[in-house]
Amino acid sequence: MQERSTRRSNRERTQETRARLIAAARRLFVEKSYAGTGTPEIAAAAGLTRGALYHHFADKQALFQAVVDEEAERVAAEIERQADTALTPLDALIEGGNAFLQAMAAPGRTRLLLLDGPAVLGRAAMDAIDGRHGNRTLREGLAAAMRAGAIRRLPLDPLTALLAAAYDRAALAIEAGADAQAFRLTLAAMVESLG
Amino acid sequence: MQERSTRRSNRERTQETRARLIAAARRLFVEKSYAGTGTPEIAAAAGLTRGALYHHFADKQALFQAVVDEEAERVAAEIERQADTALTPLDALIEGGNAFLQAMAAPGRTRLLLLDGPAVLGRAAMDAIDGRHGNRTLREGLAAAMRAGAIRRLPLDPLTALLAAAYDRAALAIEAGADAQAFRLTLAAMVESLG
DNA sequence: TGAATTGACATACAGGCTGCATGTATGCAA
DNA sequence: TTGCATACATGCAGCCTGTATGTCAATTCA
Numbered sequence: 001m002q003e004r005s006t007r008r009s010n011r012e013r014t015q016e017t018r019a020r021l022i023a024a025a026r027r028l029f030v031e032k033s034y035a036g037t038g039t040p041e042i043a044a045a046a047g048l049t050r051g052a053l054y055h056h057f058a059d060k061q062a063l064f065q066a067v068v069d070e071e072a073e074r075v076a077a078e079i080e081r082q083a084d085t086a087l088t089p090l091d092a093l094i095e096g097g098n099a100f101l102q103a104m105a106a107p108g109r110t111r112l113l114l115l116d117g118p119a120v121l122g123r124a125a126m127d128a129i130d131g132r133h134g135n136r137t138l139r140e141g142l143a144a145a146m147r148a149g150a151i152r153r154l155p156l157d158p159l160t161a162l163l164a165a166a167y168d169r170a171a172l173a174i175e176a177g178a179d180a181q182a183f184r185l186t187l188a189a190m191v192e193s194l195g
Numbered sequence: 196m197q198e199r200s201t202r203r204s205n206r207e208r209t210q211e212t213r214a215r216l217i218a219a220a221r222r223l224f225v226e227k228s229y230a231g232t233g234t235p236e237i238a239a240a241a242g243l244t245r246g247a248l249y250h251h252f253a254d255k256q257a258l259f260q261a262v263v264d265e266e267a268e269r270v271a272a273e274i275e276r277q278a279d280t281a282l283t284p285l286d287a288l289i290e291g292g293n294a295f296l297q298a299m300a301a302p303g304r305t306r307l308l309l310l311d312g313p314a315v316l317g318r319a320a321m322d323a324i325d326g327r328h329g330n331r332t333l334r335e336g337l338a339a340a341m342r343a344g345a346i347r348r349l350p351l352d353p354l355t356a357l358l359a360a361a362y363d364r365a366a367l368a369i370e371a372g373a374d375a376q377a378f379r380l381t382l383a384a385m386v387e388s389l390g
Numbered sequence: 391t392g393a394a395t396t397g398a399c400a401t402a403c404a405g406g407c408t409g410c411a412t413g414t415a416t417g418c419a420a
Numbered sequence: 421t422t423g424c425a426t427a428c429a430t431g432c433a434g435c436c437t438g439t440a441t442g443t444c445a446a447t448t449c450a
Binding site: 033034115116119120124154155158159161165166170172173176178183185187189193 | 228229230310311313314315317318319347349350352353354356357358359360361363364365367368371373374377378380381382384385388389
Protein backbone atom coordinates (compact mmCIF):
# COMPACT_ATOMS: atom_id res chain seq x y z
CA MET A 1 0.00 0.00 0.00
CA GLN A 2 3.03 2.26 -0.11
CA GLU A 3 3.68 4.67 -2.95
CA ARG A 4 7.31 4.34 -3.92
CA SER A 5 7.40 5.66 -7.45
CA THR A 6 8.28 9.28 -6.76
CA ARG A 7 9.85 11.04 -3.79
CA ARG A 8 7.44 13.50 -2.24
CA SER A 9 7.30 15.75 0.75
CA ASN A 10 4.88 14.90 3.49
CA ARG A 11 2.67 17.81 2.62
CA GLU A 12 2.31 16.59 -0.93
CA ARG A 13 1.53 13.10 0.28
CA THR A 14 -1.18 14.39 2.60
CA GLN A 15 -2.79 16.47 -0.07
CA GLU A 16 -2.88 13.65 -2.57
CA THR A 17 -4.13 11.12 -0.06
CA ARG A 18 -6.94 13.41 1.02
CA ALA A 19 -7.83 14.06 -2.59
CA ARG A 20 -7.94 10.37 -3.39
CA LEU A 21 -10.11 9.63 -0.39
CA ILE A 22 -12.49 12.44 -1.28
CA ALA A 23 -12.69 11.32 -4.91
CA ALA A 24 -13.36 7.69 -4.01
CA ALA A 25 -15.90 8.71 -1.39
CA ARG A 26 -17.67 11.03 -3.81
CA ARG A 27 -18.02 8.30 -6.37
CA LEU A 28 -19.40 5.77 -3.90
CA PHE A 29 -21.63 8.21 -2.02
CA VAL A 30 -23.19 9.19 -5.33
CA GLU A 31 -23.60 5.63 -6.47
CA LYS A 32 -24.86 4.04 -3.26
CA SER A 33 -25.75 6.93 -0.94
CA TYR A 34 -24.02 7.96 2.26
CA ALA A 35 -25.65 5.33 4.43
CA GLY A 36 -25.13 2.62 1.86
CA THR A 37 -21.39 3.11 1.62
CA GLY A 38 -18.97 1.80 4.22
CA THR A 39 -15.55 3.12 5.10
CA PRO A 40 -13.89 -0.20 4.19
CA GLU A 41 -15.12 0.20 0.63
CA ILE A 42 -14.05 3.83 0.42
CA ALA A 43 -10.56 3.07 1.67
CA ALA A 44 -10.20 0.15 -0.72
CA ALA A 45 -11.40 2.22 -3.66
CA ALA A 46 -8.78 4.83 -2.80
CA GLY A 47 -6.10 2.15 -2.62
CA LEU A 48 -5.63 2.72 1.11
CA THR A 49 -6.81 1.32 4.41
CA ARG A 50 -9.30 2.60 6.94
CA GLY A 51 -6.36 3.68 9.05
CA ALA A 52 -5.46 6.33 6.51
CA LEU A 53 -9.05 7.49 6.28
CA TYR A 54 -9.38 7.94 10.02
CA HIS A 55 -5.99 9.62 10.14
CA HIS A 56 -7.11 12.37 7.79
CA PHE A 57 -10.76 12.68 8.77
CA ALA A 58 -12.31 12.65 12.21
CA ASP A 59 -15.06 10.29 11.10
CA LYS A 60 -17.14 9.24 8.14
CA GLN A 61 -19.29 12.33 8.41
CA ALA A 62 -16.26 14.65 8.23
CA LEU A 63 -15.22 12.96 5.00
CA PHE A 64 -18.72 13.42 3.66
CA GLN A 65 -18.64 17.09 4.58
CA ALA A 66 -15.39 17.50 2.65
CA VAL A 67 -17.04 15.91 -0.37
CA VAL A 68 -20.08 18.17 -0.10
CA ASP A 69 -17.98 21.30 0.43
CA GLU A 70 -16.00 20.65 -2.70
CA GLU A 71 -19.11 19.92 -4.72
CA ALA A 72 -20.88 23.09 -3.61
CA GLU A 73 -17.82 25.09 -4.55
CA ARG A 74 -17.73 23.56 -8.02
CA VAL A 75 -21.40 24.35 -8.60
CA ALA A 76 -20.87 27.96 -7.55
CA ALA A 77 -17.83 28.25 -9.80
CA GLU A 78 -19.74 26.94 -12.81
CA ILE A 79 -22.52 29.41 -12.24
CA GLU A 80 -20.24 32.39 -11.86
CA ARG A 81 -18.30 31.40 -14.94
CA GLN A 82 -21.49 31.78 -16.98
CA ALA A 83 -22.49 35.10 -15.44
CA ASP A 84 -23.04 37.87 -17.99
CA THR A 85 -22.73 41.38 -16.62
CA ALA A 86 -24.36 42.92 -19.67
CA LEU A 87 -27.82 41.63 -18.80
CA THR A 88 -30.59 43.49 -17.04
CA PRO A 89 -30.93 42.51 -13.37
CA LEU A 90 -34.02 40.46 -14.13
CA ASP A 91 -32.46 38.60 -17.04
CA ALA A 92 -29.33 38.04 -14.99
CA LEU A 93 -31.46 36.38 -12.31
CA ILE A 94 -33.13 34.10 -14.79
CA GLU A 95 -29.91 33.25 -16.59
CA GLY A 96 -28.23 32.54 -13.26
CA GLY A 97 -31.09 30.22 -12.43
CA ASN A 98 -30.69 28.35 -15.68
CA ALA A 99 -26.96 28.06 -15.08
CA PHE A 100 -27.73 26.58 -11.67
CA LEU A 101 -30.04 23.98 -13.17
CA GLN A 102 -27.43 23.10 -15.75
CA ALA A 103 -24.74 22.74 -13.11
CA MET A 104 -26.97 20.59 -10.95
CA ALA A 105 -27.54 18.22 -13.85
CA ALA A 106 -24.05 16.83 -13.35
CA PRO A 107 -24.46 13.30 -11.99
CA GLY A 108 -24.73 12.92 -8.26
CA ARG A 109 -25.01 16.56 -7.36
CA THR A 110 -28.66 16.44 -6.38
CA ARG A 111 -28.03 13.46 -4.15
CA LEU A 112 -25.00 15.02 -2.48
CA LEU A 113 -26.30 18.56 -2.10
CA LEU A 114 -30.06 18.15 -1.85
CA LEU A 115 -30.80 14.74 -0.34
CA ASP A 116 -27.99 13.27 1.73
CA GLY A 117 -26.38 16.59 2.57
CA PRO A 118 -29.29 18.07 4.53
CA ALA A 119 -30.09 14.78 6.23
CA VAL A 120 -26.53 13.94 7.28
CA LEU A 121 -25.12 17.40 8.01
CA GLY A 122 -28.35 19.17 8.91
CA ARG A 123 -30.03 22.11 7.24
CA ALA A 124 -28.02 24.60 9.25
CA ALA A 125 -24.70 23.22 8.05
CA MET A 126 -25.96 23.09 4.48
CA ASP A 127 -27.15 26.69 4.70
CA ALA A 128 -23.69 27.67 5.91
CA ILE A 129 -22.04 25.77 3.08
CA ASP A 130 -24.00 27.20 0.22
CA GLY A 131 -24.48 30.55 1.87
CA ARG A 132 -20.74 30.85 1.21
CA HIS A 133 -21.17 29.63 -2.35
CA GLY A 134 -24.40 29.30 -4.28
CA ASN A 135 -26.94 31.37 -2.40
CA ARG A 136 -24.61 34.32 -2.22
CA THR A 137 -24.92 35.08 -5.91
CA LEU A 138 -28.70 34.65 -5.87
CA ARG A 139 -28.96 36.98 -2.92
CA GLU A 140 -26.86 39.63 -4.61
CA GLY A 141 -28.83 39.29 -7.82
CA LEU A 142 -32.10 39.81 -5.97
CA ALA A 143 -30.71 42.82 -4.11
CA ALA A 144 -29.54 44.35 -7.38
CA ALA A 145 -32.90 43.75 -9.01
CA MET A 146 -34.66 45.42 -6.07
CA ARG A 147 -32.35 48.44 -6.20
CA ALA A 148 -33.04 48.74 -9.91
CA GLY A 149 -36.76 48.56 -9.27
CA ALA A 150 -37.03 45.45 -11.42
CA ILE A 151 -38.75 43.44 -8.69
CA ARG A 152 -40.75 44.50 -5.69
CA ARG A 153 -39.07 45.01 -2.35
CA LEU A 154 -39.40 42.01 -0.11
CA PRO A 155 -37.34 40.75 2.85
CA LEU A 156 -34.13 39.69 1.17
CA ASP A 157 -33.15 36.63 3.20
CA PRO A 158 -36.55 34.91 3.14
CA LEU A 159 -36.97 35.60 -0.55
CA THR A 160 -33.53 34.20 -1.27
CA ALA A 161 -34.21 31.07 0.74
CA LEU A 162 -37.60 30.48 -0.88
CA LEU A 163 -36.41 30.92 -4.44
CA ALA A 164 -33.38 28.77 -3.75
CA ALA A 165 -35.70 26.07 -2.48
CA ALA A 166 -37.77 26.27 -5.64
CA TYR A 167 -34.69 25.95 -7.81
CA ASP A 168 -33.47 23.04 -5.72
CA ARG A 169 -36.75 21.22 -6.20
CA ALA A 170 -36.63 21.92 -9.91
CA ALA A 171 -33.18 20.35 -10.11
CA LEU A 172 -34.52 17.29 -8.33
CA ALA A 173 -37.58 17.05 -10.56
CA ILE A 174 -35.54 17.41 -13.73
CA GLU A 175 -33.17 14.69 -12.67
CA ALA A 176 -36.17 12.50 -11.94
CA GLY A 177 -37.27 12.93 -15.54
CA ALA A 178 -39.65 15.86 -15.39
CA ASP A 179 -40.03 18.27 -18.28
CA ALA A 180 -37.02 20.56 -17.82
CA GLN A 181 -38.36 23.26 -20.11
CA ALA A 182 -41.65 23.48 -18.24
CA PHE A 183 -39.79 23.93 -14.97
CA ARG A 184 -37.48 26.55 -16.41
CA LEU A 185 -40.40 28.51 -17.80
CA THR A 186 -42.36 28.28 -14.60
CA LEU A 187 -39.39 29.45 -12.55
CA ALA A 188 -38.81 32.33 -14.92
CA ALA A 189 -42.48 33.28 -14.66
CA MET A 190 -42.28 33.22 -10.88
CA VAL A 191 -39.24 35.48 -10.88
CA GLU A 192 -40.62 37.88 -13.49
CA SER A 193 -43.95 38.15 -11.75
CA LEU A 194 -42.14 39.61 -8.75
CA GLY A 195 -41.68 42.74 -10.85
CA MET B 196 -43.08 -9.49 27.63
CA GLN B 197 -46.53 -11.07 27.39
CA GLU B 198 -49.69 -9.07 27.82
CA ARG B 199 -51.97 -11.05 30.04
CA SER B 200 -54.35 -8.42 31.40
CA THR B 201 -57.11 -8.66 28.82
CA ARG B 202 -58.07 -11.30 26.31
CA ARG B 203 -57.77 -9.96 22.80
CA SER B 204 -58.15 -11.23 19.31
CA ASN B 205 -55.08 -11.57 17.19
CA ARG B 206 -56.17 -8.70 14.98
CA GLU B 207 -56.44 -6.37 17.93
CA ARG B 208 -53.06 -7.47 19.19
CA THR B 209 -51.47 -6.81 15.82
CA GLN B 210 -53.00 -3.40 15.51
CA GLU B 211 -51.94 -2.30 18.94
CA THR B 212 -48.44 -3.72 18.59
CA ARG B 213 -47.94 -1.97 15.28
CA ALA B 214 -49.23 1.26 16.75
CA ARG B 215 -46.88 1.00 19.72
CA LEU B 216 -43.92 0.32 17.46
CA ILE B 217 -44.78 3.23 15.23
CA ALA B 218 -45.25 5.56 18.17
CA ALA B 219 -41.98 4.55 19.79
CA ALA B 220 -40.14 4.80 16.49
CA ARG B 221 -41.60 8.20 15.76
CA ARG B 222 -40.45 9.56 19.10
CA LEU B 223 -36.92 8.23 18.69
CA PHE B 224 -36.57 9.11 15.01
CA VAL B 225 -37.59 12.65 15.84
CA GLU B 226 -35.27 12.89 18.81
CA LYS B 227 -32.19 11.22 17.37
CA SER B 228 -32.78 10.94 13.61
CA TYR B 229 -33.33 7.81 11.56
CA ALA B 230 -29.69 6.84 11.35
CA GLY B 231 -29.07 7.62 15.01
CA THR B 232 -31.78 5.28 16.28
CA GLY B 233 -31.33 1.52 16.44
CA THR B 234 -33.98 -1.13 16.30
CA PRO B 235 -33.02 -2.48 19.76
CA GLU B 236 -33.91 0.88 21.25
CA ILE B 237 -37.16 1.14 19.34
CA ALA B 238 -38.28 -2.32 20.41
CA ALA B 239 -37.35 -1.64 24.03
CA ALA B 240 -39.20 1.69 24.02
CA ALA B 241 -42.27 -0.12 22.74
CA GLY B 242 -41.96 -2.75 25.48
CA LEU B 243 -41.23 -5.47 22.92
CA THR B 244 -38.28 -7.21 21.33
CA ARG B 245 -36.75 -6.90 17.92
CA GLY B 246 -38.45 -10.10 16.99
CA ALA B 247 -41.81 -8.38 17.15
CA LEU B 248 -40.55 -5.46 15.11
CA TYR B 249 -39.25 -7.69 12.34
CA HIS B 250 -42.41 -9.74 12.48
CA HIS B 251 -44.55 -6.71 11.63
CA PHE B 252 -42.18 -4.75 9.37
CA ALA B 253 -39.91 -6.01 6.64
CA ASP B 254 -37.01 -3.88 7.85
CA LYS B 255 -36.14 -0.68 9.62
CA GLN B 256 -36.92 1.36 6.54
CA ALA B 257 -40.42 -0.07 6.26
CA LEU B 258 -41.09 0.99 9.84
CA PHE B 259 -39.81 4.45 9.01
CA GLN B 260 -42.09 4.63 6.01
CA ALA B 261 -45.06 3.76 8.18
CA VAL B 262 -44.10 6.59 10.53
CA VAL B 263 -43.76 9.06 7.66
CA ASP B 264 -47.01 7.97 6.05
CA GLU B 265 -48.94 8.53 9.23
CA GLU B 266 -47.33 11.91 9.78
CA ALA B 267 -48.07 13.13 6.27
CA GLU B 268 -51.66 12.11 6.68
CA ARG B 269 -51.95 14.02 9.94
CA VAL B 270 -50.54 17.17 8.37
CA ALA B 271 -52.97 16.93 5.47
CA ALA B 272 -55.88 16.40 7.86
CA GLU B 273 -54.95 19.45 9.92
CA ILE B 274 -54.78 21.60 6.81
CA GLU B 275 -58.09 20.42 5.44
CA ARG B 276 -59.74 20.94 8.80
CA GLN B 277 -58.87 24.62 8.59
CA ALA B 278 -60.00 25.05 5.00
CA ASP B 279 -62.56 27.82 4.54
CA THR B 280 -64.71 27.50 1.41
CA ALA B 281 -65.98 31.06 1.68
CA LEU B 282 -62.66 32.58 0.66
CA THR B 283 -61.60 33.74 -2.78
CA PRO B 284 -59.31 31.28 -4.56
CA LEU B 285 -56.28 33.47 -3.88
CA ASP B 286 -57.05 33.91 -0.19
CA ALA B 287 -57.76 30.21 0.09
CA LEU B 288 -54.30 29.48 -1.28
CA ILE B 289 -52.62 31.81 1.18
CA GLU B 290 -54.67 30.58 4.11
CA GLY B 291 -53.90 27.00 3.15
CA GLY B 292 -50.23 27.88 3.11
CA ASN B 293 -50.42 29.36 6.56
CA ALA B 294 -52.24 26.29 7.80
CA PHE B 295 -49.43 24.17 6.35
CA LEU B 296 -46.79 26.19 8.17
CA GLN B 297 -48.73 25.91 11.38
CA ALA B 298 -49.10 22.17 11.01
CA MET B 299 -45.41 21.75 10.24
CA ALA B 300 -44.53 23.56 13.44
CA ALA B 301 -45.47 20.46 15.41
CA PRO B 302 -42.24 19.01 16.79
CA GLY B 303 -40.39 16.59 14.58
CA ARG B 304 -42.42 17.03 11.46
CA THR B 305 -39.75 18.87 9.51
CA ARG B 306 -37.19 16.23 10.35
CA LEU B 307 -39.48 13.35 9.41
CA LEU B 308 -41.02 14.82 6.29
CA LEU B 309 -38.38 17.19 4.97
CA LEU B 310 -34.97 15.88 6.03
CA ASP B 311 -34.84 12.18 6.80
CA GLY B 312 -37.82 11.27 4.65
CA PRO B 313 -36.36 12.31 1.30
CA ALA B 314 -32.91 10.95 2.15
CA VAL B 315 -34.09 7.56 3.41
CA LEU B 316 -37.06 6.89 1.15
CA GLY B 317 -36.01 8.96 -1.84
CA ARG B 318 -37.69 11.95 -3.41
CA ALA B 319 -39.87 9.77 -5.62
CA ALA B 320 -41.37 7.93 -2.65
CA MET B 321 -41.88 11.19 -0.80
CA ASP B 322 -43.60 12.73 -3.81
CA ALA B 323 -45.90 9.73 -3.92
CA ILE B 324 -46.67 10.03 -0.22
CA ASP B 325 -47.59 13.66 -0.14
CA GLY B 326 -49.01 13.67 -3.62
CA ARG B 327 -51.73 11.58 -1.96
CA HIS B 328 -51.99 14.00 0.95
CA GLY B 329 -50.52 17.46 1.14
CA ASN B 330 -49.73 18.47 -2.42
CA ARG B 331 -53.14 17.42 -3.64
CA THR B 332 -54.89 20.30 -1.90
CA LEU B 333 -52.28 22.78 -3.10
CA ARG B 334 -52.63 21.55 -6.65
CA GLU B 335 -56.40 21.83 -6.57
CA GLY B 336 -56.17 25.29 -5.06
CA LEU B 337 -53.87 26.45 -7.84
CA ALA B 338 -56.11 24.94 -10.50
CA ALA B 339 -59.14 26.68 -9.03
CA ALA B 340 -57.31 29.99 -8.90
CA MET B 341 -56.29 29.62 -12.54
CA ARG B 342 -59.83 28.80 -13.61
CA ALA B 343 -61.08 31.86 -11.73
CA GLY B 344 -58.46 33.98 -13.44
CA ALA B 345 -56.93 34.89 -10.10
CA ILE B 346 -53.45 33.79 -11.12
CA ARG B 347 -51.82 33.41 -14.49
CA ARG B 348 -51.91 30.11 -16.29
CA LEU B 349 -48.75 28.12 -15.81
CA PRO B 350 -47.99 24.39 -16.04
CA LEU B 351 -49.82 23.02 -13.04
CA ASP B 352 -47.50 20.26 -11.87
CA PRO B 353 -44.27 22.26 -11.97
CA LEU B 354 -45.91 25.22 -10.28
CA THR B 355 -47.29 22.96 -7.55
CA ALA B 356 -43.92 21.37 -6.96
CA LEU B 357 -42.07 24.68 -6.85
CA LEU B 358 -44.47 26.35 -4.46
CA ALA B 359 -44.53 23.27 -2.26
CA ALA B 360 -40.74 23.40 -2.13
CA ALA B 361 -40.84 27.03 -1.08
CA TYR B 362 -43.32 26.27 1.68
CA ASP B 363 -41.21 23.33 2.80
CA ARG B 364 -38.15 25.51 3.07
CA ALA B 365 -40.13 28.11 5.00
CA ALA B 366 -41.18 25.46 7.51
CA LEU B 367 -37.55 24.48 7.94
CA ALA B 368 -36.39 28.06 8.34
CA ILE B 369 -39.11 28.87 10.86
CA GLU B 370 -38.21 25.86 12.92
CA ALA B 371 -34.59 26.96 12.81
CA GLY B 372 -35.61 30.24 14.40
CA ALA B 373 -36.17 32.50 11.39
CA ASP B 374 -38.74 35.30 11.44
CA ALA B 375 -41.97 33.41 10.74
CA GLN B 376 -43.93 36.51 9.87
CA ALA B 377 -41.37 37.60 7.27
CA PHE B 378 -41.56 34.21 5.61
CA ARG B 379 -45.35 34.17 5.64
CA LEU B 380 -45.50 37.63 4.09
CA THR B 381 -42.91 36.77 1.46
CA LEU B 382 -44.73 33.59 0.51
CA ALA B 383 -48.02 35.46 0.29
CA ALA B 384 -46.37 38.06 -1.93
CA MET B 385 -45.01 35.36 -4.19
CA VAL B 386 -48.42 33.76 -4.57
CA GLU B 387 -50.25 37.05 -5.07
CA SER B 388 -47.78 38.24 -7.62
CA LEU B 389 -48.73 35.30 -9.79
CA GLY B 390 -52.01 37.13 -10.41
C1' DT C 391 -64.63 -30.35 20.63
C1' DG C 392 -60.13 -31.75 19.51
C1' DA C 393 -56.31 -31.62 16.14
C1' DA C 394 -53.83 -29.15 12.90
C1' DT C 395 -52.42 -24.89 11.27
C1' DT C 396 -51.40 -20.19 11.40
C1' DG C 397 -49.97 -15.95 13.69
C1' DA C 398 -47.39 -13.34 17.27
C1' DC C 399 -43.84 -12.99 19.33
C1' DA C 400 -38.83 -14.09 21.95
C1' DT C 401 -34.18 -15.78 21.52
C1' DA C 402 -29.95 -16.80 19.28
C1' DC C 403 -26.74 -16.21 15.60
C1' DA C 404 -23.95 -14.48 11.51
C1' DG C 405 -22.08 -11.01 9.26
C1' DG C 406 -20.66 -6.12 8.68
C1' DC C 407 -19.50 -1.63 10.15
C1' DT C 408 -17.64 2.21 13.04
C1' DG C 409 -14.24 4.23 15.91
C1' DC C 410 -10.16 3.67 18.58
C1' DA C 411 -5.85 1.83 20.26
C1' DT C 412 -1.63 0.17 19.04
C1' DG C 413 2.36 -0.69 16.09
C1' DT C 414 5.73 0.64 12.40
C1' DA C 415 8.19 3.17 9.09
C1' DT C 416 9.31 7.47 7.03
C1' DG C 417 10.05 12.63 6.87
C1' DC C 418 11.87 16.38 9.42
C1' DA C 419 14.19 19.31 12.71
C1' DA C 420 17.78 20.39 16.07
C1' DT D 421 22.48 11.47 14.02
C1' DT D 422 19.21 11.61 17.30
C1' DG D 423 14.69 12.43 18.60
C1' DC D 424 9.98 13.67 17.58
C1' DA D 425 6.05 14.16 14.59
C1' DT D 426 3.58 12.53 10.71
C1' DA D 427 1.44 8.98 7.68
C1' DC D 428 -0.18 5.17 7.52
C1' DA D 429 -1.52 -0.35 8.58
C1' DT D 430 -3.41 -3.73 11.69
C1' DG D 431 -6.20 -5.48 15.25
C1' DC D 432 -9.85 -5.12 18.55
C1' DA D 433 -14.33 -3.95 21.02
C1' DG D 434 -18.86 -2.82 20.65
C1' DC D 435 -23.02 -2.11 18.21
C1' DC D 436 -26.37 -2.89 14.71
C1' DT D 437 -29.09 -5.23 11.10
C1' DG D 438 -31.46 -9.09 9.22
C1' DT D 439 -32.57 -13.93 9.56
C1' DA D 440 -33.25 -18.52 11.38
C1' DT D 441 -35.21 -21.04 14.98
C1' DG D 442 -38.17 -22.04 18.88
C1' DT D 443 -42.48 -21.41 21.73
C1' DC D 444 -47.07 -20.43 22.96
C1' DA D 445 -51.65 -18.64 22.05
C1' DA D 446 -55.30 -17.89 18.58
C1' DT D 447 -57.83 -19.62 14.80
C1' DT D 448 -59.59 -23.02 11.63
C1' DC D 449 -61.54 -27.14 10.37
C1' DA D 450 -62.98 -31.87 10.48
